[in-house]
Amino acid sequence: MSGGCDHAVEHMYYYLDSEMTWYRRMRIRRHLRRCGGCCDAYEFETRLKKLIRERGRSEPPPELFESLRALIRQEAADEPEA
Numbered sequence: 001m002s003g004g005c006d007h008a009v010e011h012m013y014y015y016l017d018s019e020m021t022w023y024r025r026m027r028i029r030r031h032l033r034r035c036g037g038c039c040d041a042y043e044f045e046t047r048l049k050k051l052i053r054e055r056g057r058s059e060p061p062p063e064l065f066e067s068l069r070a071l072i073r074q075e076a077a078d079e080p081e082a
């Protein structure tokens with residue numbers, strides 16, 4: 001029910017579009033921590049793919065999703081949910 005995930009996906013979308021600034025990076029990382037796995041990494045990825053399709057971009061390379069999954073896992077493990 002939290003809208004934060006959508007925003008995190010939005011930020012990740014811009015990551016594909018341009019270089020990721022430290023500020024965007026920080027915002028995503030902050031969200032991942034608060035969200036603890038970000039609504040399940042799989043769902044996050046699904047939303048991102050949908051967003052990409054909606055905006056008419058070509059599919060990003062699978063490596064991106066792998067690093068994305070790693071980031072989410074890492075952040076989730078970093079700080080146990082309160």
Ligand SMILES: [Zn+2]
Binds near residue numbers: 005008032037
């Ligand atoms: Zn989330």
